[in-house]
Amino acid sequence: MVPLLYLGGLVVLFLLWIKVKGLDYVIVHQRWIFVCLFLLPLSVIFDAYYYARAWLIFKMCSAPKLHDQRVRDIQRQVRDWRKEGTKTYMCTGRPGWLTVSLRVGKYKKTHKNIMINMMDILEVDTKRQVVRVEPLANMGQVTALLNSIGWTLPVLPELDDLTVGGLVMGTGIESSSHIYGLFQHICVAYELVLADGSLVRCTEEENTDLFHAVPWSCGTLGFLVAAEIKIVPAKPWVKLHYEPVRGLENICKRFTEASANKQNTFVEGLQYSLDSAVIMTGTMTDHAEPDKINRIGLHFKPWFFKHVEGYLKKDCVGVEYIPLRHYYHRHTRSIFWELQVLTHNRFYLCLIGSGKSGGQVNNSKFLLCFSNHS
Numbered sequence: 526m527v528p529l530l531y532l533g534g535l536v537v538l539f540l541l542w543i544k545v546k547g548l549d550y551v552i553v554h555q556r557w558i559f560v561c562l563f564l565l566p567l568s569v570i571f572d573a574y575y576y577a578r579a580w581l582i583f584k585m586c587s588a589p590k591l592h593d594q595r596v597r598d599i600q601r602q603v604r605d606w607r608k609e610g611t612k613t614y615m616c617t618g619r620p621g622w623l624t625v626s627l628r629v630g631k632y633k634k635t636h637k638n639i640m641i642n643m644m645d646i647l648e649v650d651t652k653r654q655v656v657r658v659e660p661l662a663n664m665g666q667v668t669a670l671l672n673s674i675g676w677t678l679p680v681l682p683e684l685d686d687l688t689v690g691g692l693v694m695g696t697g698i699e700s701s702s703h704i705y706g707l708f709q710h711i712c713v714a715y716e717l718v719l720a721d722g723s724l725v726r727c728t729e730e731e732n733t734d735l736f737h738a739v740p741w742s743c744g745t746l747g748f749l750v751a752a753e754i755k756i757v758p759a760k761p762w763v764k765l766h767y768e769p770v771r772g773l774e775n776i777c778k779r780f781t782e783a784s785a786n787k788q789n790t791f792v793e794g795l796q797y798s799l800d801s802a803v804i805m806t807g808t809m810t811d812h813a814e815p816d817k818i819n820r821i822g823l824h825f826k827p828w829f830f831k832h833v834e835g836y837l838k839k840d841c842v843g844v845e846y847i848p849l850r851h852y853y854h855r856h857t858r859s860i861f862w863e864l865q866v867l868t869h870n871r872f873y874l875c876l877i878g879s880g881k882s883g884g885q886v887n888n889s890k891f892l893l894c895f896s897n898h899s
């Protein structure tokens with residue numbers, strides 16, 4: 526009873542404080558409250574639901590059957606738009622808060638929203654070395670499935686939430702792009718619903734002009750309903766080599782050399798000031814030296830860019846073995862270094878796992894991440 530009274534008292538004080546300060550003030554200046562009490566629990570439930578759903582659907586093999594039905598539904602929406610007299614433009618009905626971009630797409634309010642509810646992995650064909658996916662399948666989902674069966678995408682953009690549709694229609698790059706190119710370069714076929722409601726498939730040989738026009742078209746040519754993407758065999762570990770480099774010219778030189786060496790499966794540079802950076806090169810491997818294993822994706826580990834900065838501060842090179850999936854999503858927890866500007870609240874930083882309960886985040890204004898696509 527007594528704890529409940531305390532809790533009630535706290536809630537009343539909290540509400541009074543909001544009344545005095547104003548809701549706007551609290552949300553802007555004390556955003557950790559909103560994030561910790563609402564956003565984080567909701568995100569956990571949201572992610573758990575979608576991972577469980579994806580797993581179940583793939584195990585039951587129900588995605589391919591549902592796919593044709595979903596395509597027909599999109600065709601119906603497009604034809605309805607035509608029947609209504611094509612009064613406004615069409616756009617995907619995905620709400621802005623679901624995308625990785627912070628942009629608020631005001632056009633979604635005035636355009637005809639076509640609901641594309643397609644978020645499944647349809648088929649993994651290891652003979653052709655191709656995976657067929659729906660446009661809202663995201664990178665976290667793709668690595669969870671492919672890596673567990675020994676395969677991966679040659680170019681796997683880091684953030685879990687990036688979708689195949691966004692990466693094809695927008696753009697995608699990764700630390701393996703010096704070998705494989707951009708995300709679109711590993712795609713072998715697209716299936717689209719066009720503005721007349723027809724369904725077309727395009728590849729290097731079939732509807733070639735459309736195939737080459739789709740990447741970066743931002744949905745202006747049609748609605749993507751499926752993509753076939755190359756896959757390559759994966760190994761469980763990434764052997765990552767860290768090298769601090771000083772001087773802008775040196776940084777460019779070392780990065781160019783590292784990218785030119787195709788033995789390096791992964792090449793990435795994190796730049797912490799105009800003339801200091803850490804260049805990382807990596808290869809996939811089956812075995813790891815136990816004393817050099819670093820599971821960087823675990824909740825209590827430091828954010829990746831902070832961990833890398835350690836090599837710069839100590840001015841020493843280093844080698845680590847990182848589980849493949851942890852490597853791919855190394856920037857997810859901290860959204861590169863963007864999350865540090867959200868709040869410095871200790872409780873919040875503990876919950877999201879910055880690996881530092883002291884809230885000592887880097888205030889560096891100069892941070893740059895580079896991967897090479899020559």
Ligand SMILES: Cc1cc2nc3c(=O)[nH]c(=O)nc-3n(C[C@H](O)[C@H](O)[C@H](O)COP(=O)(O)OP(=O)(O)OC[C@H]3O[C@@H](n4cnc5c(N)ncnc54)[C@H](O)[C@@H]3O)c2cc1C
Pocket residue numbers: 617619623624625626627641660682683684686687688689690691692694695696697698699743744745747748749750860863
């Ligand atoms: C914080 C941040 C971090 C990023 N990190 C990376 C990174 O690590 N690696 C990387 O390569 N890129 C990165 N990007 C860029 C990112 O890849 C692109 O912005 C990408 O387009 C976003 O994908 P999304 O899934 O959020 O798609 P959305 O923003 O939803 O879509 C992007 C575009 O594609 C169109 N589109 C999406 N689906 C369809 C469809 N089915 N049919 C037709 N059109 C469609 C949309 O209309 C929109 O024009 C980052 C961007 C941000 C903001």
